[in-house]
Amino acid sequence: MSKxxxxxxxxxxSGGRYIGEQVAxxxxxxxxxxxxxxxVAEETGFAPEFIEERGEYASRAGxxxxxxxxxxxxGASMADYLYSVQSRIILDITDKGPCVIVGRGSDYxxxxxxxxxHVFICGDEKAKLERIVRLYNKSESxxxxxxxxxxxxxxxxxxxxxxxxWGKAQxxxxxxxxxxxxxxxxxxxxxxxxxxx
Amino acid sequence: MSKxxxxxxxxxxSGGRYIGEQVAxxxxxxxxxxxxxxxVAEETGFAPEFIEERGEYASRAGxxxxxxxxxxxxGASMADYLYSVQSRIILDITDKGPCVIVGRGSDYxxxxxxxxxHVFICGDEKAKLERIVRLYNKSESxxxxxxxxxxxxxxxxxxxxxxxxWGKAQxxxxxxxxxxxxxxxxxxxxxxxxxxx
Numbered sequence: 001m002s003k004x005x006x007x008x009x010x011x012x013x014s015g016g017r018y019i020g021e022q023v024a025x026x027x028x029x030x031x032x033x034x035x036x037x038x039x040v041a042e043e044t045g046f047a048p049e050f051i052e053e054r055g056e057y058a059s060r061a062g063x064x065x066x067x068x069x070x071x072x073x074x075g076a077s078m079a080d081y082l083y084s085v086q087s088r089i090i091l092d093i094t095d096k097g098p099c100v101i102v103g104r105g106s107d108y109x110x111x112x113x114x115x116x117x118h119v120f121i122c123g124d125e126k127a128k129l130e131r132i133v134r135l136y137n138k139s140e141s142x143x144x145x146x147x148x149x150x151x152x153x154x155x156x157x158x159x160x161x162x163x164x165x166w167g168k169a170q171x172x173x174x175x176x177x178x179x180x181x182x183x184x185x186x187x188x189x190x191x192x193x194x195x196x197x
Numbered sequence: 198m199s200k201x202x203x204x205x206x207x208x209x210x211s212g213g214r215y216i217g218e219q220v221a222x223x224x225x226x227x228x229x230x231x232x233x234x235x236x237v238a239e240e241t242g243f244a245p246e247f248i249e250e251r252g253e254y255a256s257r258a259g260x261x262x263x264x265x266x267x268x269x270x271x272g273a274s275m276a277d278y279l280y281s282v283q284s285r286i287i288l289d290i291t292d293k294g295p296c297v298i299v300g301r302g303s304d305y306x307x308x309x310x311x312x313x314x315h316v317f318i319c320g321d322e323k324a325k326l327e328r329i330v331r332l333y334n335k336s337e338s339x340x341x342x343x344x345x346x347x348x349x350x351x352x353x354x355x356x357x358x359x360x361x362x363w364g365k366a367q368x369x370x371x372x373x374x375x376x377x378x379x380x381x382x383x384x385x386x387x388x389x390x391x392x393x394x
Contacts (some may be wrong), residue, residue, distance in 0.1 A: 011367070117377070122367045167363050169372035170208070170319045180370040182312070185393065189386065196382065 004029075005116035007106040009158075009172070012150040013143075015183045016121035017102050019118040022187040024100040029095030029196060032093055033102040039089050040082060051082060070134060085156060103154075107172070108162040117197055119190055120175040127179035139166040172197075200391040201226075201295040202313035203302040206355075206369070209347040210325030210340075212380045213318035219384040221297040224391060225344050229290055231298040236286050237279060248279060280358060300351075304369070305359040314394055316387055317364060317372040324376035370394075 006023060010016020017033060024031035041048045087109045093099055094110065101110075110116045123131075132143035158166035169175050174193065176186045203220060207213020215231060221228035232247075238245045285305050291307065298307075307313045320328075329340035355363035365376055366372050371390065372384045 074219070100320045120366050120372075167366050168316045169369070172366070172372070172373070173374050173377040175317075175366035175369070175372035177367070178372050179391070181394065187388075189390070193378065193382075193386070 003115055003117040003197050005094050005110055005113060006100045006190065006194055007110055007116060007118045007156075008100065008102045008121060009119070009166070010102070010121040011108050011123060011128065012147050013132040014121045015178045015186075019121055019178065019183060019186045019190065020100045020102040022184075023190050023194070026187060026191045027098065027100075027101050028089035028092075030096065031100050031102075032090075034103075036086060036089055036093070036101070036104050038126070040086050043085055043089070044082065046082070050170060052085075086122065105161060105164075107160070108158070117194055118172075120169075120172040120174045120185065121178050122167060122175065123177055124179035156187040199311055200314040200394045202291050202295045202307055202310060203391055204307055204313060204315045204388065205297065205299045205318060206304050206316070206351075206363070207299065207318040208320055208325065208350075208364070209344050210329040210381075211318045211320035212328060212375045216318055216375065216380060216383045216387065217297045217299040219381075220387050223384060224289045224297075226295040226297050227293065228297050228299075229287075230301075233283060233286055233290070233298070233301050237283050240280065240286070242283055243279070248283075251256075253374065298316070302355070302358060304362065305355070314371075314391055315369045317366075317369040318375050318383065319364060319372065320374055321376035 006020075006029070006056070006081050006166070007018040008016050008023075010019075015041050015128050020033070021031055023029070037051050040046070040051045043053070067158060083105070086104060090101065090104060090106050092103065092111050094116075107118045107120075111118070128147060129140060132147055133140055136143065136146070138146060155166040158164065164171050167175075176189065181189070198280070203217075203226070205217040205220075207216075208243060217230070218228055220226070228336045233302050234245050234248050242316070247382075260371070280302070283301060287298060287303050290298065291313075292309070302307050304315045304317075306330060308315070326340050328339060329335060329344055330337055333340065333343070335343060352363040355361065361368050371387070373386065375383050
């Protein structure tokens with residue numbers, strides 16, 4: 001037995017996306033991340049940037065934004081519609097063979113699948129900041145704001161759609177602090193575990 | 198380099214204590230758990246059962262219990278006193294050589310130690326219940342209540358003394374779901390990681 005679906009949820013700046021790519025390469029799995037956004041865009045006609053914000057991040061930052069969001073006659077908002085298209089695309093992807101999926105709520109959408117393993121990657125503030133400054137070419141204060149805002153949106157969105165707490169160990173098969181464990185060693189551990197489970 | 202201190206925090210019924218014992222055996226480290234309670238009892242004169250409740254669990258279940266707790270003239274409650282003795286004993290232990298410490302707030306007390314690695318063990322409700330029923334000879338409903346109460350107390354106590362959320366991936370080097378990963382494989386992963394870090 002081995003796991004053929006690996007979902008990776010991650011804090012911004014933790015290197016989770018890179019880890020996901022490397023795990024996919026190591027195991028010979030397909031890798032999905034931004035591709036999902038492109039497919040949702042194609043299917044719905046919305047701009048990828050808009051979907052990127054809406055699909056993974058909070059559709060409503062709070063109850064007031066929620067109240068004023070436009071809704072169709074069934075009561076479903078546009079964000080719900082995007083989320084449902086994205087969910088279907090993620091389910092389709094898993095029919096195509098072994099894969100690693102980073103973000104996009106894949107941990108929750110695939111939570112009942114016995115062949116799936118769910119990983120959360122976090123990191124120390126300092127290490128994440130350094131990574132964001134380096135990779136996104138930001139000042140330290142810009143990086144700090146971007147990190148805080150992105151994780152806050154991910155957390156709110158996760159809670160809204162799943163009613164589960166983002167980053168809580170109980171919701172994942174394994175969680176790793178990439179600053180303490182090391183990025184390459186995270187790749188090793190996840191790849192090995194996927195083969196053994 | 199390798200880690201010479203491993204702290205294990207765990208949900209009740211997750212097998213975290215057993216995992217800690219096995220990791221210690223595997224690595225040839227000392228193992229501490231109930232021993233700490235005995236040492237606090239010896240030093241303070243309080244009964245071990247009392248310390249077990251007070252040291253790891255909530256000193257005050259809520260603000261009302263807190264308000265009525267007896268305090269000395271410095272404002273420190275007895276629970277704070279027990280916690281401080283326990284903290285000192287845990288620090289003493291780590292001077293004696295490589296060790297695995299399960300619970301007792303050791304993750305927080307040793308959080309700044311570069312030679313320490315912090316692990317959280319959680320599990321699925323069903324598997325934890327089965328384990329509690331089997332090991333503690335309880336009915337399923339008794340086990341469910343015991344599990345809920347114990348984890349709630351651990352969570353409240355952790356938040357009270359550390360201001361950090363118990364079971365949040367960010368607060369540990371690694372978190373493992375023992376039901377998904379398997380108890381023996383948790384032992385393997387933790388032991389291997391401790392040697393490599």
